[in-house]
Amino acid sequence: MISHRHQSLGLRGWLAALALVALCAIANGAARAASLEPLEIVTKSGVQVFSVEVARTEEEKTTGLMYRKELADGKGMLFDFSPEQQVSMWMKNTYISLDMIFIRADGRILRIAENTEPMSTRIIPSNGLAKGVLEVAAGTAQKYGIRPGDRVAHPLFNSH
Incomplete structure (x- = not known):
């Protein structure tokens, strides 16, 4: 059970990292458009x-x-x-x-x-x-x- 929980946290961490990358890309696009x-x-x-x-x-x-x-x-x-x-x-x-x-x-x-x-x-x-x-x-x-x-x-x- 514990190893499954760690995998789940790992997946959540990975998804959080992907979300952060997506937000940075959006922010970069907004910054470019805002210049x-x-x-x-x-x-x-x-x-x-x-x-x-x-x-x-x-x-x-x-x-x-x-x-x-x-x-x-x-x-x-x-x-x-x-x-x-x-x-x-x-x-x-x-x-x-x-x-x-x-x-x-x-x-x-x-x-x-x-x-x-x-x-x-x-x-x-x-x-x-x-x-x-x-x-x-x-x-x-x-x-x-x-x-x-x-x-x-x-x-x-x-x-x-």
Whole structure:
């Protein structure tokens, strides 16, 4: 009986360790998601401030906002495509409609693809050289009057 009890405690200990590992993984994910950076867009009607996650690694850029069910107003994801280049995006495995804001190295908005189609594999090109792409909830560009030529302030872009 005693040896069975020790095995049981061993199993409980093992399960507790697994639970701790899972909690640490969740906390790491939350910490990564919580590391937001400010980004400002200067429009004709004023400055709009966003809190953005920055996708710098290939894995982060490939995953982007895939599988997310919502994106709050004022939040977004900034993709770093340094150096400036032709950029193509798509909405594969992306459940929410987005506005994609293509930004040149000087921080000026090149193009905006509004209200993109969720789950689509249709290619959405930058139509010019872009250093970054800001993804925000669909309707954001129209809501705040964000237009091509507006200036984006973030350390990724050279300020002129």
